[in-house]
Amino acid sequence: MQFIKPDINIDFIGKRKIAYSLSGALLLITIVSLIINSGPKYGVDFAGGTVIQIKFHDPVSIDDIKKGLNAVGVKSSSVQTFGENKENEYLIHTDSLLTEDQAFSSKLQTELKSATGKESEIRRIETVGPQVGKDLREKAVFAIFYSMLFITIYISGRFELKWLLSGIIAGILSAAVYVFSLLNIGMLALTGIALLVATIFFWFLRLRYAMGAIVALIHDVGITLGIFSVLGKEISLPIIAALLTIIGYSLNDTIIVYDRIRENLKKYNKNPFDVTVNRSVNETLSRTILTSGTTLITVLSLLILGGGIIHDFAFAMTIGIVVGTYSSVYVASPILIEWDEYDKRKK
Numbered sequence: 001m002q003f004i005k006p007d008i009n010i011d012f013i014g015k016r017k018i019a020y021s022l023s024g025a026l027l028l029i030t031i032v033s034l035i036i037n038s039g040p041k042y043g044v045d046f047a048g049g050t051v052i053q054i055k056f057h058d059p060v061s062i063d064d065i066k067k068g069l070n071a072v073g074v075k076s077s078s079v080q081t082f083g084e085n086k087e088n089e090y091l092i093h094t095d096s097l098l099t100e101d102q103a104f105s106s107k108l109q110t111e112l113k114s115a116t117g118k119e120s121e122i123r124r125i126e127t128v129g130p131q132v133g134k135d136l137r138e139k140a141v142f143a144i145f146y147s148m149l150f151i152t153i154y155i156s157g158r159f160e161l162k163w164l165l166s167g168i169i170a171g172i173l174s175a176a177v178y179v180f181s182l183l184n185i186g187m188l189a190l191t192g193i194a195l196l197v198a199t200i201f202f203w204f205l206r207l208r209y210a211m212g213a214i215v216a217l218i219h220d221v222g223i224t225l226g227i228f229s230v231l232g233k234e235i236s237l238p239i240i241a242a243l244l245t246i247i248g249y250s251l252n253d254t255i256i257v258y259d260r261i262r263e264n265l266k267k268y269n270k271n272p273f274d275v276t277v278n279r280s281v282n283e284t285l286s287r288t289i290l291t292s293g294t295t296l297i298t299v300l301s302l303l304i305l306g307g308g309i310i311h312d313f314a315f316a317m318t319i320g321i322v323v324g325t326y327s328s329v330y331v332a333s334p335i336l337i338e339w340d341e342y343d344k345r346k347k
Contacts, residue, residue: 008285012329013278013337019330023219030226037229043236044093044128046137052092052108053123059088060116068115069094072108083307089123140240142177145194147244148217149173151251152198156210159258166210169201212335213254216327220250224319238313246320249295253288253328260284261336273340277333292325 044051062079082089105122112120156166177194202211260280303314
């Protein structure tokens with residue numbers, strides 16, 4: 001199906017400087033926000049503690065809820081609304097490891113009724129120990145790092161036929177990350193450094209397709225994390241699943257464009273490189289809009305109608321689809337052009 005004229009010629013590449021400025025500004029906001037907030041805000045899955053979901057039959061104030069929590073010994077806690085306001089549901093987060101038995105639930109309901117004057121229903125109580133949370137956090141970061149790394153190996157092998165070279169780089173980086181992880185270095189910082197080193201390796205070894213792909217993936221994940229940090233949203237296991245899905249989705253778009261660039265380099269070998277890249281982006285535009293549009297409609301439906309439990313996952317996916325589609329056009333492809341122009345200046 002093609003609803004865009006095949007001879008369309010939008011000057012995407014000519015606007016790449018504007019796109020660089022926009023991406024740079026968003027990534028700068030991400031870095032500043034993460035520094036100010038001392039990293040992402042982790043949910044109970046990663047930070048450890050207890051989360052309680054409570055539904056009241058009538059509206060209540062958060063201050064009254066906190067009074068009821070203090071009465072059962074939950075001193076340091078955060079309370080926030082959950083879902084739509086008319087549902088009168090609240091999420092309670094605390095660093096304490098609370099019991100999940102019926103006696104505690106009954107006592108909590110009694111004290112909350114005394115403090116608020118309203119009946120309540122405890123929907124769930126989830127407890128995660130601090131060590132379990134730390135292990136989950138490290139595994140989540142490892143999953144994101146290795147997915148990015150091995151994806152770039154595939155890109156390099158497929159488009160530049162340098163399987164052995166990219167495999168050696170991946171092996172060295174994987175071993176280095178494992179060794180340094182034993183030294184109790186923060187996993188988030190360690191992964192960031194490893195990805196930066198990988199990008200430098202790709203540059204000096206002239207793996208331009210791999211470099212374009214990994215920069216685009218860092219761009220997508222970084223901006224998604226930045227928006228979550230700015231909005232004060234928590235990073236939980238479903239969000240990690242969303243980030244991994246975003247990586248795969250963004251890569252799929254990038255491979256489609258790269259495939260068309262490779263085909264057109266043979267077909268229009270006398271055209272300037274930037275003209276060929278822009279033509280390739282335009283030729284895949286119909287497919288990109290259809291894929292992104294239909295996926296976005298589904299994710300927006302989950303975001304609007306899916307309820308509080310799946311809201312943050314759908315929100316992350318919405319950001320990822322938009323940013324991933326944008327990066328395929330304005331990050332991954334233009335990097336090939338910048339590389340080509342660098343080679344011309346060098347000669």
